[in-house]
Amino acid sequence: MVIRVVVADDQAVVRTAFAGLLGTQPDIEVVGEAEDGAAAVRIAAEHRPDVALLDIRMPGLNGIEAAREIIAASGGATRALMLTTFGLDEYVYDALTAGASGFLLKDATFPELLHAVRVVADGRALLSPDVTGRLIAEFTRQRVAAPPARSVEGLTTREVEVLVLIARGLSNGDIADRLTITAHTVKTHINRLFAKMELRDRAQAVILAYELGLVVAGSGAGGIRAAGPDAGR
Template sequence: MVIRAMVADDQAVVRTGFVSLLGTQDDIEVVGEAEDGAQAVRVAAETRPDLALLDIRMPHKNGIEAAREILAASDGATKVLMLTTFGLDEYVYEALAAGAGGFLLKDATFPELLHAVRVVAAGNALLSPEITKRLIGQFISARSAARPVRTVEDLTAREVEVLVLIAQGLSNADIAGRLTITDHTVKTHINRLFAKMGLRDRAQAVILAYELGLVRPGTQP
């Protein structure tokens, strides 16, 4: 299956570099480019890509606003991978909450770029400890204070366990092994957890785990 991707970044050198690198792969086709957030929304509507690679900071409409509109218009069919730097920490929480599947540093290596595109396009979250967890930990308290508080009252004890393990970065197979249950049972718990808490994907599950205080910065699996 060929991944249809679009790249949006107001820095021409960065955008061209990513487009050129992605274009070398047989399983990836770049179907559009954009130099700002507003154009990214238009290009996504026209091309319906499987994956939108969006810079967080862009003129006219930032990457977070563009991500929200692209995800809403495609009903989640287009996955979003955000481009960021460690200097933009304050935007990570909002991007995850908006539905971004993960983050990629602008100075990422070629293998890291390809891995990120394939993981997020497949509907999985790219939650590397070096980026997402560290940054969420820095800002979650302040952000949560301004948001409606969610509780675990509607979750079973097992669903809470699964949520914690998701936030710690474990795969379904790892969770099954840790809890001594089957992969199918893990998927059932995850589906129920997502439905109860209104979660789109594993990235938003990590956000929830931090909001609820189930996982704290620096904790290890």
């Protein structure tokens, strides 16, 4: 399957470089380039790409609003991957809540770029425990002070444990090893968790875990610490 990509960045050098690199791959096709969010929305509507690679900070319609419009217009078929200059960009949390599937630093290596596009195109969230976990913790610290709109009352203890481990950046295989269960069982728990909490992907699961206070900033994988095994009981 060929992954169709739209690249949007107001810096022509960056935009052209990313598009050129992606275009060298037989499984990736760059179907359009945009200099701002409004152009990205128009091009995405015309070409229906699998992935929209969007700079967060663009003049006029920024990348976050563009992501929200593109995702809504495509019914979630187009996945948004955000480009940012700094690891602690103040807008990354808002990008994830807008529906983006992850983010990529502009100084990412070529292999990292390819990996990010392929992961997002495959319907997965690009969430590294050492970067994304720390970043979300930083920008949700004040938000979790208010009572969350949702609770874990409808989840089983095991589903809460799985949610915490997802927020810590563990893969299904890692979760299976940690809980001493099969990968199939992990997938079943995740499917039930997502259905109960109306989550689209792991990015939303991470945000939910932080909003509920199940994980907090501290020590451990990715600079985050689980709130404890009894957090969801």
